[in-house]
Amino acid sequence: MLGRAAPRSRRQTRATVLENLLRTGGAFRSAIARETRLTEASVSRILAELRSENLVQETRHPAPYAGGPTSLVTLSNDVAVAGIELSNSRLSFGVGDLGGTLDYVDRMPASPQLDQDEFERLFRTSAAAMQAWTDKRGIAVRQVALSIPGYGREAGNPIYPWDVTRLRDFLGEALPGMPLALTNSVVAQAAFHRYSPSTSYPVAGNHLFLFVGHGVAGVIVNEAASIDAFSAFEIGHMVIERNGLLCRCGHRGCIEAYTSLRAISPIVGLDASEILNRGDSFIDVHGLDSDVRAALRERLVMLGLGLGNALNLHPLSSVVISGWPSLMPEDDRAAIIAGIDESLLGGFDERRLSLSFVAPSIGNDPRAALYYAAYCFVSGGGLDARADAHAALEEIA
Amino acid sequence: MLGRAAPRSRRQTRATVLENLLRTGGAFRSAIARETRLTEASVSRILAELRSENLVQETRHPAPYAGGPTSLVTLSNDVAVAGIELSNSRLSFGVGDLGGTLDYVDRMPASPQLDQDEFERLFRTSAAAMQAWTDKRGIAVRQVALSIPGYGREAGNPIYPWDVTRLRDFLGEALPGMPLALTNSVVAQAAFHRYSPSTSYPVAGNHLFLFVGHGVAGVIVNEAASIDAFSAFEIGHMVIERNGLLCRCGHRGCIEAYTSLRAISPIVGLDASEILNRGDSFIDVHGLDSDVRAALRERLVMLGLGLGNALNLHPLSSVVISGWPSLMPEDDRAAIIAGIDESLLGGFDERRLSLSFVAPSIGNDPRAALYYAAYCFVSGGGLDARADAHAALEEIA
DNA sequence: CGTTATATTTACACTGTGTAATTACTGTGC
DNA sequence: GCACAGTAATTACACAGTGTAAATATAACG
Numbered sequence: 001m002l003g004r005a006a007p008r009s010r011r012q013t014r015a016t017v018l019e020n021l022l023r024t025g026g027a028f029r030s031a032i033a034r035e036t037r038l039t040e041a042s043v044s045r046i047l048a049e050l051r052s053e054n055l056v057q058e059t060r061h062p063a064p065y066a067g068g069p070t071s072l073v074t075l076s077n078d079v080a081v082a083g084i085e086l087s088n089s090r091l092s093f094g095v096g097d098l099g100g101t102l103d104y105v106d107r108m109p110a111s112p113q114l115d116q117d118e119f120e121r122l123f124r125t126s127a128a129a130m131q132a133w134t135d136k137r138g139i140a141v142r143q144v145a146l147s148i149p150g151y152g153r154e155a156g157n158p159i160y161p162w163d164v165t166r167l168r169d170f171l172g173e174a175l176p177g178m179p180l181a182l183t184n185s186v187v188a189q190a191a192f193h194r195y196s197p198s199t200s201y202p203v204a205g206n207h208l209f210l211f212v213g214h215g216v217a218g219v220i221v222n223e224a225a226s227i228d229a230f231s232a233f234e235i236g237h238m239v240i241e242r243n244g245l246l247c248r249c250g251h252r253g254c255i256e257a258y259t260s261l262r263a264i265s266p267i268v269g270l271d272a273s274e275i276l277n278r279g280d281s282f283i284d285v286h287g288l289d290s291d292v293r294a295a296l297r298e299r300l301v302m303l304g305l306g307l308g309n310a311l312n313l314h315p316l317s318s319v320v321i322s323g324w325p326s327l328m329p330e331d332d333r334a335a336i337i338a339g340i341d342e343s344l345l346g347g348f349d350e351r352r353l354s355l356s357f358v359a360p361s362i363g364n365d366p367r368a369a370l371y372y373a374a375y376c377f378v379s380g381g382g383l384d385a386r387a388d389a390h391a392a393l394e395e396i397a
Numbered sequence: 398m399l400g401r402a403a404p405r406s407r408r409q410t411r412a413t414v415l416e417n418l419l420r421t422g423g424a425f426r427s428a429i430a431r432e433t434r435l436t437e438a439s440v441s442r443i444l445a446e447l448r449s450e451n452l453v454q455e456t457r458h459p460a461p462y463a464g465g466p467t468s469l470v471t472l473s474n475d476v477a478v479a480g481i482e483l484s485n486s487r488l489s490f491g492v493g494d495l496g497g498t499l500d501y502v503d504r505m506p507a508s509p510q511l512d513q514d515e516f517e518r519l520f521r522t523s524a525a526a527m528q529a530w531t532d533k534r535g536i537a538v539r540q541v542a543l544s545i546p547g548y549g550r551e552a553g554n555p556i557y558p559w560d561v562t563r564l565r566d567f568l569g570e571a572l573p574g575m576p577l578a579l580t581n582s583v584v585a586q587a588a589f590h591r592y593s594p595s596t597s598y599p600v601a602g603n604h605l606f607l608f609v610g611h612g613v614a615g616v617i618v619n620e621a622a623s624i625d626a627f628s629a630f631e632i633g634h635m636v637i638e639r640n641g642l643l644c645r646c647g648h649r650g651c652i653e654a655y656t657s658l659r660a661i662s663p664i665v666g667l668d669a670s671e672i673l674n675r676g677d678s679f680i681d682v683h684g685l686d687s688d689v690r691a692a693l694r695e696r697l698v699m700l701g702l703g704l705g706n707a708l709n710l711h712p713l714s715s716v717v718i719s720g721w722p723s724l725m726p727e728d729d730r731a732a733i734i735a736g737i738d739e740s741l742l743g744g745f746d747e748r749r750l751s752l753s754f755v756a757p758s759i760g761n762d763p764r765a766a767l768y769y770a771a772y773c774f775v776s777g778g779g780l781d782a783r784a785d786a787h788a789a790l791e792e793i794a
Numbered sequence: 795c796g797t798t799a800t801a802t803t804t805a806c807a808c809t810g811t812g813t814a815a816t817t818a819c820t821g822t823g824c
Numbered sequence: 825g826c827a828c829a830g831t832a833a834t835t836a837c838a839c840a841g842t843g844t845a846a847a848t849a850t851a852a853c854g
Binding site (some may be wrong): 068 | 845849853
């Protein structure tokens with residue numbers, strides 16, 4: 001009658017343990033065993049294996065009480081990963097360890113209208129510089145992640161309308177021998193918030209991470225899962241007002257057409273290029289007069305309306321919002337709740353839905369991509385990417 | 398380099414094999430092995446086990462070619478399951494086998510306004526009759542499924558606003574010793590379409606099954622999965638028109654407020670009670686004059702709009718619609734496509750999204766619940782429900 | 795320096811599977 | 825009717841991954 005859990009492959013188990021270490025930043029074995037639903041014996045075996053591969057370290061620690069745990073397990077900081085972020089204003093490369101320490105950073109200005117040729121030129125130069133740096137130190141980069149705004153949309157990327165096949169081919173060639181993960185910037189942001197020890201993330205448990213910036217994009221963060229913890233959630237182009245404002249996607253009435261930075265720029269009286277220059281923090285909250293705030297509140301109601309609709313389809317008990325809405329005064333942010341109340345079944349109820357805000361992480365690039373790379377590395381079990389074909393088969397099954 | 402698939406528990410493997418048999422209606426071992434991604438050796442072992450428990454049968458079959466397969470494996474028709482359906486007009490009980498054969502049917506009229514007390518009285522009587530029938534024949538019902546319209550909504554059931562805890566307690570007592578699954582009617586319908594050999598279901602692969610009747614509800618049918626193949630998809634209360642028509646959920650502008658039977662009743666000129674009497678087939682298509690049809694088309698556009706929104710959040714490449722829209726002429730149904738085109742990113746494209754229609758399954762009650770019971774039975778591996786605690790643990794892990 | 799309490803490792807057993815050898819079965823040709 | 829060919833079905837064996845429980849290590853405390 002006792003529950004023998006569903007068996008896992010070694011790769012999965014390794015991934016679970018490694019992800020736990022990445023998320024907690026280090027733990028004693030008992031905590032690992034508890035959180036990964038493994039026995040201490042299994043943890044012991046897995047850790048012995050990981051240690052022999054130099055993926056984890058154990059730092060001796062005075063026991064807090066008689067017979068207490070003695071060694072704190074942490075991810076090895078010998079493992080190098082790289083993060084690359086393309087944002088609307090620059091292309092940044094970074095190399096660091098699994099703890100999020102950046103040992104190398106290189107940032108280049110990049111136009112929001114970057115075309116694919118220019119991108120390749122820019123990328124190739126920076127990639128070569130990074131590789132020179134790693135080669136000099138004899139560092140082997142185990143995983144690279146590149147995050148791009150708008151990436152992953154089936155109907156093409158509305159921000160950088162590039163050919164994805166060409167992009168992949170180019171990257172494979174420009175970063176030879178390094179396993180590469182391509183992802184949406186929002187996913188990387190979510191990874192940043194989840195794994196960075198510096199951000200005090202307001203929720204535990206599954207939630208929706210919503211970013212409202214040049215686009216409006218979401219990620220469902222599945223806290224329970226160590227693999228496939230992030231799944232993109234295309235909410236920005238939900239039509240909430242039939243025959244409403246024209247959106248860049250060609251439709252009318254999308255959430256993005258009401259709440260993106262571009263959409264609110266006329267309200268705050270800045271033109272699009274100015275906004276792009278200032279980045280996500282373009283709102284000077286204190287300088288807004290009351291009718292501007294009222295107009296922005298109206299837009300936040302729209303956001304809430306769409307959010308409520310989304311939560312009807314995909315129930316989650318907490319939502320974390322980042323981007324310009326998180327810079328607004330609390331009174332104004334309440335407009336989002338009003339919108340949710342109009343669409344979420346049963347209305348907004350703080351006992352059933354927690355809504356919180358985190359500041360957009362400006363100037364941290366390419367930290368988010370670095371964390372995402374770390375996530376990719378650990379969720380592959382820390383095994384060589386050559387075995388990825390193998391892994392892919394497993395995931396499918 | 399060869400991919401060893403993620404290991405499965407015996408329960409999972411059994412479930413996979415049994416579900417395959419349920420879906421195909423019987424297969425040769427080679428096909429089972431292929432579709433379940435097991436080796437023939439494993440299939441052999443599992444089938445030996447299942448046969449010893451009388452869950453499967455092998456019927457000898459002349460080999461189609463020299464050395465060809467000789468025994469066709471089918472689910473045993475000794476396994477009894479029961480389906481109970483509450484619809485807006487009646488409560489039906491049925492007992493049958495895993496092949497969908499109904500050996501016992503009992504249907505009682507039930508008011509759409511049935512309150513919980515009346516329901517319990519009605520249910521108890523019918524349950525006793527069913528049990529008398531099974532007892533007389535010495536039949537042990539291995540799984541019961543009860544489907545209720547509107548069931549499973551977090552914010553309570555808008556159709557039968559009952560106390561769910563009380564309902565569960567009551568059912569546990571009224572059906573002693575029988576494992577019970579409670580589900581939404583739409584989920585049962587989806588199971589019916591998936592498993593009934595009589596319905597020619599227009600799609601293969603993951604899809605959304607959408608039913609538009611008294612409510613508007615969807616199910617995501619995950620064809621690849623043998624367990625958790627159905628997940629409810631609450632689409633009816635997506636707000637598509639701010640400050641639009643009042644919905645019974647209290648909000649304004651929900652899809653349901655535009656497209657449910659009750660919502661279109663003024664258009665077709667029938668009052669609500671008349672509609673309830675006629676059931677889902679209330680539309681006499683040939684008798685509709687052109688302005689009524691135009692008005693209904695407008696409602697179908699709304700439905701499509703919401704559907705496109707939903708598909709942005711949850712990409713699927715095919716949708717099957719049942720309910721009154723499937724009774725409309727093809728020209729009118731195209732309005733749904735027009736609506737989708739307004740909201741689905743990239744617009745409607747028949748190469749990326751297939752839309753099809755199936756007639757609502759009227760008068761088949763309680764077949765849908767019976768198939769759902771069969772599904773529940775097999776996805777539990779055909780093991781005694783006593784081991785369910787065990788199973789639950791596994792599922793969580 | 796032993797005692798105590800707990801952490802960590804290890805030996806062994808058990809489940810679930812795949813591989814490959816073995817056995818069973820069926821139609822064909824003589 | 826019977827050997828043969830060709831494939832199906834079973835089985836013996838090996839191996840991965842894990843849990844249980846016994847054995848061993850470690851640190852605080854007296």
